[in-house]
Amino acid sequence: MLIAGACLAILAGCKRDSDYVKSTPSTYISNLDLRKLYRGSELVLTKDVMRGATVVTGQVTSDHSGNNLPAGLLFLQNTRQTGSGIDSLRGMAINIGAAAANYIPGDSVNVVIEGGVLKRVNGILQITGVAASGVQKVGSNVKLKVIPISALSMLAKPENFEGCLGVVYNCNFEPNIGVETLEGVKRLNEGSGDMQMNVNSTANFRAELLPWSANVQGIVLPSATTGVPQIWPRRKADFIATSIIVDPNVPLGPNPAIIAGYFANPSGTDANYEYIQFMATQDLDFRQKPFTVYTTNNAGASTPTGYPVNGWNTGGLRTYKFSITKGTVAKGNFFYVGGYKQIAGITSTDISQANWVVSKLYNDNEGDDGTGDKTANLLANSGNAAGVAIFATNSVSMTTEPSDVVFFAGNGNIYSNGMGYSITTNDLYSTLNGTTPQPFYKQGTNTIGFAAPVDSEFSYLGGVYDAAAKKWTVKRVHKTIPVAKAAPLSVIEKMPGVTKVEN
Numbered sequence: 001m002l003i004a005g006a007c008l009a010i011l012a013g014c015k016r017d018s019d020y021v022k023s024t025p026s027t028y029i030s031n032l033d034l035r036k037l038y039r040g041s042e043l044v045l046t047k048d049v050m051r052g053a054t055v056v057t058g059q060v061t062s063d064h065s066g067n068n069l070p071a072g073l074l075f076l077q078n079t080r081q082t083g084s085g086i087d088s089l090r091g092m093a094i095n096i097g098a099a100a101a102n103y104i105p106g107d108s109v110n111v112v113i114e115g116g117v118l119k120r121v122n123g124i125l126q127i128t129g130v131a132a133s134g135v136q137k138v139g140s141n142v143k144l145k146v147i148p149i150s151a152l153s154m155l156a157k158p159e160n161f162e163g164c165l166g167v168v169y170n171c172n173f174e175p176n177i178g179v180e181t182l183e184g185v186k187r188l189n190e191g192s193g194d195m196q197m198n199v200n201s202t203a204n205f206r207a208e209l210l211p212w213s214a215n216v217q218g219i220v221l222p223s224a225t226t227g228v229p230q231i232w233p234r235r236k237a238d239f240i241a242t243s244i245i246v247d248p249n250v251p252l253g254p255n256p257a258i259i260a261g262y263f264a265n266p267s268g269t270d271a272n273y274e275y276i277q278f279m280a281t282q283d284l285d286f287r288q289k290p291f292t293v294y295t296t297n298n299a300g301a302s303t304p305t306g307y308p309v310n311g312w313n314t315g316g317l318r319t320y321k322f323s324i325t326k327g328t329v330a331k332g333n334f335f336y337v338g339g340y341k342q343i344a345g346i347t348s349t350d351i352s353q354a355n356w357v358v359s360k361l362y363n364d365n366e367g368d369d370g371t372g373d374k375t376a377n378l379l380a381n382s383g384n385a386a387g388v389a390i391f392a393t394n395s396v397s398m399t400t401e402p403s404d405v406v407f408f409a410g411n412g413n414i415y416s417n418g419m420g421y422s423i424t425t426n427d428l429y430s431t432l433n434g435t436t437p438q439p440f441y442k443q444g445t446n447t448i449g450f451a452a453p454v455d456s457e458f459s460y461l462g463g464v465y466d467a468a469a470k471k472w473t474v475k476r477v478h479k480t481i482p483v484a485k486a487a488p489l490s491v492i493e494k495m496p497g498v499t500k501v502e503n
Helices: 004-011 031-037 097-102 149-155
Strands: 056-058 073-078 090-095 107-112 116-121 124-128 135-139 165-172 184-189 196-201 213-222 229-232 239-241 258-265 273-278 291-297 317-323 336-338 354-359 384-390 404-408 457-458 464-466 472-474 481-482 500-502
Touching: 004 213, 031 056, 031 073, 031 090, 056 090, 073 097, 073 107, 090 097, 149 196, 165 184, 196 213, 213 384, 258 384, 258 404, 273 291, 317 354
Parallel strands: 090 124, 196 229, 336 354, 464 500
Antiparallel strands: 056 073, 056 107, 073 090, 107 135, 116 124, 165 213, 184 196, 213 229, 213 239, 258 273, 258 457, 273 336, 291 317, 291 384, 384 404, 457 481, 464 472
């Protein structure tokens, strides 16, 4: 009986052909899957190769009206349902000849690609052998997704960006002002590293003058000669100058830049996701007058131990240096220094549109000029004191006075016998106690430290700085605001009590 029961159970567990659900493969294939098919050599796109698909559908991103894109190429981007929907947006070039110029950004099209050939031509991965008649327009005025681009992200995974519509904010160039035009391959830096922009001799905006900085939108394509990814603006409107002209003869005031806030404890890892928010109290051009930002972390495990014998230049895990040598910022505007350009840590909103003068992966790189080891905690979360200082110079000694400085949390080995972190006279500290000098934090009356950072909350300091009187008229007070992963930039720039510069 036991044997018979077991046999019946086995038979019951066996599936018959009629037990399987029959399904029909989709006729559509995503750019993500198309790009995966390419293995370095030409590939004929048969129905079998594409697992039953014959058509690619997507939104047109190309605009040939500016005469700067490769002729004949129709650029599409689309996403694929991946469960989470993360990182599936991809671009693709399809060569349909002169008809490519008939389509404009926001057109939605279906393209029959069966029988086409997937290959690289002049460095660009594209589908050739597709008839113009195989393109069917099915919609228009579709809102396009524009990917924020940084050198860090694009150079790390160029394949993910190729053929997509992207934007680089606050591109810093080194032009011959008044003479150099957009035409050619131009090097730019958006705070995290160097990139390239390509404007062909055929472009109808090639004669526009190259400014100090700009926001650049366009298609990401590899160089035909080097393979280096470049951004190709499609038309004049894709290139918007953002630089301001700063008179180099105007002297810097005592506090040309002030500290407005910081994000010291993002959810998840802190490594490369912390940042500091500053505000200019006068127009600044960091090419003319370089600045320096230091952070200090005096947690018990931070080395070298003991008192900071070299002040802000102590280095190791005690201090970390960022040199600011590019970019401009207008009076009363924010600018940022830190790691990734994300508002609340890993997988959070990209805030590249903010003015990032330095975006550096401090967990992967030493501080500038060798000051500071690689560190997972730029701004400490421990009970010991941590702080930020910004200097209106790149040459900082033990007694150099910063433009602004703030500290938070507790104590630690901070000051002893002329060794410490230099401060300035602001709303929190003073270099004099009556007539007695006290140029360091924790010396004399310089004892104020804000509360320790709160997990997943941005620390903002508020206060009002009078630029004409060159002093604080409303003292800064530490406040925090929760920052969700999907929060927009306005959450940390437009809250009640935000820092202000008047006059």
